[in-house]
Amino acid sequence: MAAGWHAALCSxxxxxxxxxxxxxxxxxxxxxxxxxxxxxxxxxxxVDYDPKQAMKYYQAHGQTPEDFRxxxxxxxxxxxxxxxxxxxxRHYLYVVLPGFKAMRYGIGIGREGFGWAGIVEVGRKAEWPxxxxxxxxxxxxxxxxxxxxxxxxxxxxPLGARAMYLYENGRDTIYRIHGTSQPWSIGLNISSGxxxxxxxxxxxxxxxxxxxxxxxxxxxxxxxxxxx
Numbered sequence: 387m388a389a390g391w392h393a394a395l396c397s398x399x400x401x402x403x404x405x406x407x408x409x410x411x412x413x414x415x416x417x418x419x420x421x422x423x424x425x426x427x428x429x430x431x432x433v434d435y436d437p438k439q440a441m442k443y444y445q446a447h448g449q450t451p452e453d454f455r456x457x458x459x460x461x462x463x464x465x466x467x468x469x470x471x472x473x474x475x476r477h478y479l480y481v482v483l484p485g486f487k488a489m490r491y492g493i494g495i496g497r498e499g500f501g502w503a504g505i506v507e508v509g510r511k512a513e514w515p516x517x518x519x520x521x522x523x524x525x526x527x528x529x530x531x532x533x534x535x536x537x538x539x540x541x542x543x544p545l546g547a548r549a550m551y552l553y554e555n556g557r558d559t560i561y562r563i564h565g566t567s568q569p570w571s572i573g574l575n576i577s578s579g580x581x582x583x584x585x586x587x588x589x590x591x592x593x594x595x596x597x598x599x600x601x602x603x604x605x606x607x608x609x610x611x612x613x614x
Contacts (some may be wrong), residue, residue, distance in 0.1 A: 422477055422573050435573055444570035454492025454573045456587050461488030468594070470508075470563070470601040472581060474501065477573045479563070479581060481594050489594065491587045492572045496579040502561070508599045509553030511592060514539030520560055523578060542567050547585040548592040552601055563601070564588060 422435040433439065443451060454477065461480055465471065469482040474495050480488040496502065517537040519530035537543055546565015551558060563581045565588040566572075572584055581603075583591060 422575075437571070437574060437576065440572075440574055441570045450492055450569070450572045450584065456489065456491050456590065458483075459488055459490045460486060461490075462486045463488075465600070465602070468596060468599050470595060470599060472601065472603045474503070474604060479583065479591070481591065489590075491583050491591060494566065494571045494574050494576050494582040496575060496577050501575070502579055503603050504554065506552040506554045506559055506561070506601045506603065508550045508563075508595055508597050508601060509556075509558060510551045511595075511597060512549045512551070513592075514543070514547060515545045515549040515564070517543050517545045544568075546582070546588055548588045550592065550595060563591070 423432045440450075449455065459480075461482065463469075463471070463482055463486075465482050467482050467484050471480045471482065471488075472478075472493065472495075473480070477493050477495060479491045479493045481491075482488050516539055517533065518535070519527070519533055523530045524534045539545070544564075544567055545562065546567060549562045549564040552561045552563065553559060561579050561581070563583070565585040566582040568576075568582075569584045571582065582588075
């Protein structure tokens with residue numbers, strides 16, 4: 387573990403409706419997002435992994451903490467290979483592989499009030515996508531307003547190098563799995579509901595995930611899908 391920093395979870399409650407079923411699309415009113423903590427070897431205590439801590443770590447190491455880096459892991463599930471399972475608690479995205487394995491990626495998720503859970507699918511994919519902020523974001527964020535007609539793809543685009551657009555019943559949910567222009571933000575609850583990865587990881591993920599792939603978004607943890 388790089389520099390002795392370990393990812394963990396705060397012991398927050400999660401809505402009973404979400405625990406009972408992830409089949410129904412649930413917003414943050416029904417499901418709480420867990421905050422991440424890390425062990426600070428200097429202070430010798432668990433501390434919140436907030437944007438300040440995350441940026442400090444990234445500036446010092448040029449990458450995210452080891453727990454949030456792409457790696458092959460054991461993963462028992464009844465879901466077929468190619469399925470994407472997102473563990474919002476631990477800030478992990480898994481792509482199911484044959485032989486009870488999965489590729490695991492660190493992610494950034496929705497900040498307080500923007501979390502959600504449900505079963506969706508990849509409706510379309512794009513390389514270096516154009517970012518068009520939704521009307522609600524344009525209204526609340528002056529920085530987004532100047533891009534109301536679309537921001538061309540590129541290194542400064544918040545969608546990063548690749549995007550996978552999430553659909554439910556054939557309709558765009560407005561949520562995406564995408565790259566980021568802020569690689570230090572992985573492991574944080576920081577987005578408006580989209581799932582972000584560092585550009586190297588989202589490019590790797592893009593090659594593994596097909597259009598139509600099932601995406602299971604959990605705020606209570608992917609452990610519920612292990613050993614089924």
